[in-house]
Every structure is written in structure tokens, then in C-alpha cells.
Amino acid sequence: MTTRLAAPARARLVRGRSGERRPAYDPDSLLDVAVTVFNERGYDGTSMEQLARMAGISKSSIYHHVAGKEALLRVALDRALDALFAVCEEPGSTTGPAIDRLRYVIHRSIEVLDQELPYVTLLLRVRGNTPTELAALERRRAFDRFVAKLVARAAEDGDLRAELDPALATRLIFGMINSIAEWYHPGGELSVKELADGVVNLVLGESHQPG
Amino acid sequence: MTTRLAAPARARLVRGRSGERRPAYDPDSLLDVAVTVFNERGYDGTSMEQLARMAGISKSSIYHHVAGKEALLRVALDRALDALFAVCEEPGSTTGPAIDRLRYVIHRSIEVLDQELPYVTLLLRVRGNTPTELAALERRRAFDRFVAKLVARAAEDGDLRAELDPALATRLIFGMINSIAEWYHPGGELSVKELADGVVNLVLGESHQPG
């Protein structure tokens, strides 16, 4: 399945809603294209030439919008990481019993996956080949540590069904959550709520999220 | 963590156990090196030059052993897929109640992950950029279908704890299993048995594998 992106028309002048002409490409729409192609072919497997073809502009035009290929990657990865860390700041993640916080973070993480799927998918595939990728991996590890603490506290409270080492449980649970990016399609038959409830049900033995 | 592989000595003549001289490189040991580097930097992110440096031989020497970069990938992916399909043929996967077969396949899949970790890891990261990769993805889907049938039958028998759609359960469970490749180290503190029991415990609600 090769996604066909912007027809050349998209790169040309477009009529705005009041009829004015405006440039078709801002950095954001270019980012959308780039992330889609990166996810399809892998970051290293994508050339600027391919990127340009999919965006419907020439290779050199891309450099008018962004500093280079790695800058595109950095912005994309930060978008995913910012969304994940925002969840950690929400009241549901910082107040109440650890097991409830954990359920909340699992639910919200899956919602972030739904809302920012291409960006999170890209993040999950980063290997650490460049400074940009290493920085992203370090931020991702910080998120993992936040969740691991919740799991450990829920285990101390005796609220985890499975008798599992908390660190192992964290890895397995978030391994499951992250794997969703490989097949989930937002807006499809399976709703985010069904999906999140299913995961919580499977790993924590509860059917519904309170609230 | 940049793995340091073969010292140059490895590429030179080596004394066999009876003192005879023999060439240091056969296709198999080259494959081991290649798969390690592919997993570290990604297949597309690895050049033949880097491969040669890690193997301790020159770039052109590699072409004496294999047809090219993609041939190395194909052999590696087949090794992982052959190991997974072998599990499907084992008696534990083909006889008895579906829930027992499922438990068996989960256990054995994790054992394959342990025994063939670099090869399975590489398989799990394939994106479909080349004919070789597409063929591997198709074989992988065939394995998924085999497991999905077991989950569906176990659900029909009423033997699945979670009230989940079988296809969804399959994806979540094997998403969890596959994610193990991202952090697991064979021969470390966590044994394969503990790991497999932990996964089965978490998703099927059982602590031990019979047998």
C-alpha cells in the first residue's frame, strides 16, 4: 500500500475561503507529509527526493521550509513527546490511589496514540542513530520512569492482579500499548474507548474506566 | 551503546582445534555480524562500509560471501520465520483444547524470541520497502492468522478470561510478546520461563505452564 499524497495542485497556489490566494505549503503541512512517508518507508529509508515527490514540490523547496531532514524528524518527535508528557501533568495522573492513576495514564496514553498516531508511531521506531534520535530516546525513557513508579506503587498497595515484578509489568503493559501503533486506524470500527477499555481489561482485569 | 565486534584478527586466519589453519569467515558468522548491526542502526541506516568495518574485513570481501545487502536480510528474516513456523507444527500447537494450544504457542514463541533474538528482532522491524521485506511480511501475517484461529477457538470454548474480540486479543497479546525484543537480554537475570509465565499470567490469568 503506497500512500498517494499531495497532488501537484497542492503545492501550487490555493484559493482560501475568502477567495484570496495563499501559498499551499506551510511548515506544518510539510511535516504531515514527511511523517507519513517516514512511517511508510522508515526515516533512513526515505530520501529528500522521495519526500519532495510525495509533497508535490521540488527537493530544494523543502529547504526553504526546514533546515533539513533531521530537523523534520526532531519537530515530529517533539510533538509526540510533548503530548505524552502533558498526560503526566494532568490531575488524573497526579492525584488519587496509584492504581487509579495508572488506569488513567493507560487510557490517556492510548488517546494520545489515537490523536497523534503518526507522530507517536515515528517516535516508537527511533533507533538512536543521530543526536536528535538519542535525545528523543532519553525523553521517552523519562516517560517510562514516570509510569514505572505508578506500577510499583500500585503493586505496593496490592492493587495489581498479576504477581509480577513491577518493572517487568511496566514493560509488558506499555509494550502492548505501543504495539497498537502498528495496526490501529483512528476513526475505524474500533473506537478509542473500546480499545483502551480492552487493554485495561486485559492487563488490570477491569472492564471500565471510572468517569 | 555501540557494540564492538570482530577485531581485525577475526578476519584473518585462525587456528582450528587441531591446529590447522582455516578461513575466519563463513557466511554464517558474517550473517551474525550483519544482523547485529542491522538491529543497532536499522537495515536502511546501515551501509556496506559500516558492515565491513564491524566484520573486520573490506567491503568488497563481503560480496565474496553474499550477493549483496538485501541477500543478507533475506537469509536473516527466513531464519526467524522458519523458527516461528516450526512452532506451529509441534504437537503442543496442534493437539488438545485451544486454550492449551494457545498457551503452548505463547510459551514457545517467547522461547524462539530468546533463542533467535537478533533474527526475530530484525523481522519485527521490517517495513516492506523491498520485495524481500514484503515477502517476509506476508509470511509473518500467515503466522498471525494461525494464532488468531487459536484465540478465536479458545474464546468459543469460553476459556478466555477477558471478554475481548478474539482478533483484538490476538493483536494485543502478540504486540506484548513482540515488544519483548526491545529490551530482553538472553542469559540475563530474567529467565525465559519467568518471562513466558509472566506474560501468560498477565493476559490469560494463569501462573504456570503445565508440563
Added chain:
DNA sequence: GTCTATAAATTGATAGAC
């Protein structure tokens, strides 16, 4: 079975016109 040298194509990125 290894090497050096090199081919042929592709890569990320820049210069400068419109």
C-alpha cells in the same frame, strides 16, 4: 579469500534565477 581501486548511481544540501 582478501585487498585496492573505481565505477555508477543516489544522497543531503546549496546557489542563484524567476
Added chain:
DNA sequence: GTCTATCAATTTATAGAC
């Protein structure tokens, strides 16, 4: 903001000596 033309470096792969 887009383009063509181009660069320097890198990439996969081959030729041919030892």
C-alpha cells in the same frame, strides 16, 4: 516560495591483482 542546476559526499556493487 518555487524552480533548475549543481556539488561534495556517500552508497551499492564490480574489476582485477595477490
